[in-house]
Amino acid sequence: MPVGTLANVKTVTPTQLKDCQAEMVLANTYHLHLQPGEDVVAEAGGLHKFMNWDGPILTDSGGFQVFSLSEIRSISEEGVKFRSPREGNMINLTPEKSIQIQNQLGADVIMAFDECAPYPATYEAVKLAGQRTTRWLERCIKAHDRQDVQALFGIIQGGVYLDLRQQSARELIQFDLPGYAIGGVSVGEPPELIEKIVKAITPLLPNNKPRYLMGVGTYKEMAQAVASGIDLFDCVIPTRLARHSVALVKGDRWNLKNQKFKRDYEKLDQDCPCYACQNFSRAYLSHLVRSQEILGYTLLSIHNITELIRFTQQMRQAIIENRFVEQFGHYLTSENFTSK
Amino acid sequence: MPVGTLANVKTVTPTQLKDCQAEMVLANTYHLHLQPGEDVVAEAGGLHKFMNWDGPILTDSGGFQVFSLSEIRSISEEGVKFRSPREGNMINLTPEKSIQIQNQLGADVIMAFDECAPYPATYEAVKLAGQRTTRWLERCIKAHDRQDVQALFGIIQGGVYLDLRQQSARELIQFDLPGYAIGGVSVGEPPELIEKIVKAITPLLPNNKPRYLMGVGTYKEMAQAVASGIDLFDCVIPTRLARHSVALVKGDRWNLKNQKFKRDYEKLDQDCPCYACQNFSRAYLSHLVRSQEILGYTLLSIHNITELIRFTQQMRQAIIENRFVEQFGHYLTSENFTSK
Secondary structure: OEEOOOOOOOOOOHHHHHHOOOOOEEEOHHHHHHOOOHHHHHHOOOHHHHHOOOOOEEEOOOHHHHHHOOEEEEEOOOOEEEEOOOOOOEEEEOHHHHHHHHHHHOOOEEEOOOOOOOOOOOHHHHHHHHHHHHHHHHHHHHHOOOOOOOEEEEEEOOOOOHHHHHHHHHHHHOOOOOEEEEOOOOOOOOHHHHHHHHHHHHHHOOOOOOEEEOOOOOHHHHHHHHHOOOOEEOEOHHHHHHHOOEEEEOOEEEEOOOHHHOOOOOEOOOOOOOHHHHHOEHHHHHHHHHOOOHHHHHHHHHHHHHHHHHHHHHHHHHHHOOOHHHHHHHHOOHHHHHHO | OEEOOOOOOOOOOHHHHHHOOOOOEEEOHHHHHHOOOHHHHHHOOOHHHHHOOOOOEEEOOOHHHHHHOOEEEEEOOOOEEEEOOOOOOEEEEOHHHHHHHHHHHOOOEEEOOOOOOOOOOOHHHHHHHHHHHHHHHHHHHHHOOOOOOOEEEEEEOOOOOHHHHHHHHHHHHOOOOOEEEEOOOOOOOOHHHHHHHHHHHHHHOOOOOOEEEOOOOOHHHHHHHHHOOOOEEOEOHHHHHHHOOEEEEOOEEEEOOOHHHOOOOOEOOOOOOOHHHHHOEHHHHHHHHHOOOHHHHHHHHHHHHHHHHHHHHHHHHHHHOOOHHHHHHHHOOHHHHHHO
């Protein structure tokens, strides 16, 4: 899922996003609550109509943003109080409030409001956050008014402590939800820990429900996670890198500002079907980003989104044709390899 | 002509620009000389290929920018010396150099290198600049290596002094050029003077050559100029206003940041065929520009370009059907009206 925080994937139109073969996009409850407000989105007919995206949409719960971005004033069993960075007023985000906002936004998949422990955090702190996340999930389920049209996914917490992760997973699957997510990763822990967490949890999750690894990732992180059974990702990498002049090309990162691209008249990636690669040279893209022209960021976003979606399509096809390890084995460490 | 200073019309792709029904675009010699350099554009196969625009392109000569943007070190009969705002090195722009750069850039129409007097300036200073512009035109013609594929337009100077304007026009038409431009307007003079200048010059220009009013303009300025026989315009208004959250709608300027658009779920302009108007509400566009999302500027650019091109198309059709005054008379003062 490309990330469309404020009801748009930064610098690209919905038509361009379709051309990237994007299907599902993510939007952020926290940001949309602050601007334009869920009531505006609801009055517009919901997120799909508001942002003109007829594919599936997922909204996160705001938990991650509240715990990582906000000036938090208090965390209690009730919820989280924080000061709006936009208007300065106090906002009280609770499981019920998060679900109510998400019901108004109207995404196809909504996420439970969780307590996301920071990294690093003590075993005891992470344990308490995980237990609270389970209690909050119960409240989310009760508050969820539109179960017939919006699927509520639970979020597994537990930090880098594998037994806490497994405990969280076991508690959540009791609720027989339509999908499960692994949250609280990509919060600063070493990347190799993500793989360990994923491998500890996925065997416990039902095979017939989507498994979503939140905030991931890179080629390697995604390949490793898919090897362990993950189905769904979201990540700002393709669009954020683009805005930093970086193209994802065949597994590498190229900074188009680099002098070597100034007179490179080849297409960005001859094998890529995207609009940027089909129509423009590396020299032109380099010129645009050197000139800080917005069009450069748009074209690189189109390419990077296309590139990562193609990567996931190729993984899916390799699984169907039973050659995943053959094609993507180089992304897996020897440890994964044997355990797979 | 939408303005594509650095070989791109800011925030829009060539495909989007085609959808706006844009035909000819302008690019700036001064800016492209500084970045990426005309040699890079030439090596890429020329501007059309570099920026992926198969419609006609016009490059200005750099004169206007050198006189208005640069830290000028000296102006002489030879040319203009200035310090590059990018690299800090001294650059010597002469009529020969400007044409050589434009020959390398490879636009369909190139412009003579002129001395653009500031506003205000004394009669004597403007007279000297106009005479020098004529001498420089002779050197431009001699330096022009690609007369078979690039049309060189002369630029009429003379400031706000109508007799100097007419003298400049009379001198230039002696060269039997493929087109003539009126330069040195939109440099700070009162807008009503532009119309006076245009009306003083156009009767002197050949009927069978394009007449180009540089750096204009607004609905009213364009309608008045067309009434006097102008064929071609360039202006940053549609894209610059877009980046300031302003939409051109039916002759008005709407700032989408305005509170009244926050819950306005109508299309921007129901009668406009552009991508922005067909697919998004005013509330959504307002949300994007309030959030400073680049997509908002892209969508408003698409709309504003479409709007002004439709305006010129409507003027053309009205002329063909002999009802220009009937349809556009309200843009003309009563003074124009009788003199027309």
